[in-house]
Amino acid sequence: xxxxxxxxxxxxxxxxxxxxxxxxxxxxxxxxxxxxxxxxxxxxxxxxxxxxxxxxxxxxxxxxxxxxxxxxxxxxxxxxxxxxxxxxxxxxxxxxxxxxxxxxxxxxxxxxxxxxxxxxxxxxxxxxxxxxxxxxxxxxxxxxxxxxxxxxxxxxxxxxxxxxxxxxxxxxxxxxxxxxxxxxxxxxxxxxxxxxxxxxxxxxxxxxxxxxxxxxxxxxxxxxxxxxxxxxxxxxxxxxxxxxxxxxxxxxxxxxxxxxxxxxxxxxxxxxxxxx
Numbered sequence: 001x002x003x004x005x006x007x008x009x010x011x012x013x014x015x016x017x018x019x020x021x022x023x024x025x026x027x028x029x030x031x032x033x034x035x036x037x038x039x040x041x042x043x044x045x046x047x048x049x050x051x052x053x054x055x056x057x058x059x060x061x062x063x064x065x066x067x068x069x070x071x072x073x074x075x076x077x078x079x080x081x082x083x084x085x086x087x088x089x090x091x092x093x094x095x096x097x098x099x100x101x102x103x104x105x106x107x108x109x110x111x112x113x114x115x116x117x118x119x120x121x122x123x124x125x126x127x128x129x130x131x132x133x134x135x136x137x138x139x140x141x142x143x144x145x146x147x148x149x150x151x152x153x154x155x156x157x158x159x160x161x162x163x164x165x166x167x168x169x170x171x172x173x174x175x176x177x178x179x180x181x182x183x184x185x186x187x188x189x190x191x192x193x194x195x196x197x198x199x200x201x202x203x204x205x206x207x208x209x210x211x212x213x214x215x216x217x218x219x220x221x222x223x224x225x226x227x228x229x230x231x232x233x234x235x236x237x238x239x240x241x242x243x244x245x246x247x248x249x250x251x252x253x254x255x256x257x258x259x260x261x262x263x264x265x266x267x268x269x270x271x272x273x274x275x276x
Contacts, residue, residue: 009185012226013080015255025256026079026088032263033090037061040097052106052129053122060106060126061086062133063093069102071136071169073273074127075262078144078175081119082111082191089143092262095270101139104130108149112191116148116180116202123149124159131164138164140171141273143259144227147176151204151234154213165210172216172273175227175255178205178234182226205234209243216246216272220253227255248272 006012016022040046045064052058073096077089085107093103106126108119131138142150151173153160160168180199183189200206209215215238219231228249235245250258250269261269 006182006226009182010187012224013183013186013188015224018224019254019256022254022256026084028256029088029091033088033092036091036094037087040064045097050129050133052126055109055122057085057107057109058122058125059086060104060130061090062130063090063097063103063105065097065100065102067100069134069136070100071102071139072130072134073101073103073139073141074130074150075103075105076123076140076142076146076149077105077107078142078146079110080188080192081116081145081148082188089259092259094263095261095265095267096139096274098265099270099274101274102134104134106130112193115193115198117198120149120152120202121159124153127153127160128164131167136167137169138167139273140168141174141262142172142176143174144255145177147173148178148180148202148204151176151178151215152202152207154210154215155204155207156210157201157207158210170214170216170273170275172218172269173231173234174218174259174269175220175223176204176217176231176234177227178230179203205230205237208241209238211242213238213243214245215243216248218248218250218258218269218272220255220258221249221251222254223258224255246272 140150261267
């Protein structure tokens with residue numbers, strides 16, 4: 001019998017130092033994201049920096065397909081709630097846009113300026129604002145901390161109004177962080193300021209799913225063990241609470257390239273997200 005115990009929680013969630021060439025990211029996303037924005041703007045199909053709140057970072061970009069959208073995908077970025085913004089990920093809209101969907105990508109205020117609970121409320125506001133602009137089904141996707149934020153949107157304590165929640169037909173959490181308690185032991189918590197009360201209120205794995213929740217938990221097989229564990233954790237718990245769940249471990253993918261499939265309309269990740 002083998003017992004597992006983590007002594008270094010900062011390392012358990014450290015991605016770049018544990019991925020060969022990991023220091024390439026996030027810079028590797030800048031050029032393709034800019035190129036995609038430029039392309040869609042030149043075609044009149046991108047609207048940037050739409051305001052959804054009063055904060056300086058309360059903005060989202062909206063990318064539209066040719067013709068009437070089939071619905072709306074909202075992608076929420078990661079960065080451990082304390083780094084990056086919407087501009088790094090624009091190219092990941094391509095798979096859904098080429099499949100006929102509009103895609104909204106919000107930024108949000110970062111820790112330590114706010115706490116995670118406030119970021120959750122900001123994302124709810126961004127979803128509500130974007131959903132008012134595009135009719136049809138809503139699909140949520142988020143990476144890492146973004147995976148936490150989109151699954152919070154479909155938890156029983158979601159701040160979303162009922163008419164928005166009923167439109168959400170699928171949520172895909174990619175390498176999502178669904179239990180915040182372990183992060184209290186990591187060095188980054190000096191910025192995140194998670195305490196026991198917030199961890200219990202903001203961890204999707206400690207909450208019930210909303211009625212008719214459908215969630216796919218997607219992770220790379222080559223990711224840090226904690227991300228693989230957190231991925232399976234939510235699906236395991238929410239299955240027992242009545243949600244429709246699925247777990248996928250994409251072979252060979254690590255934390256930074258696991259999202260690449262969203263840029264390809266034919267990739268399994270995009271097809272899974274948009275599936276009926």
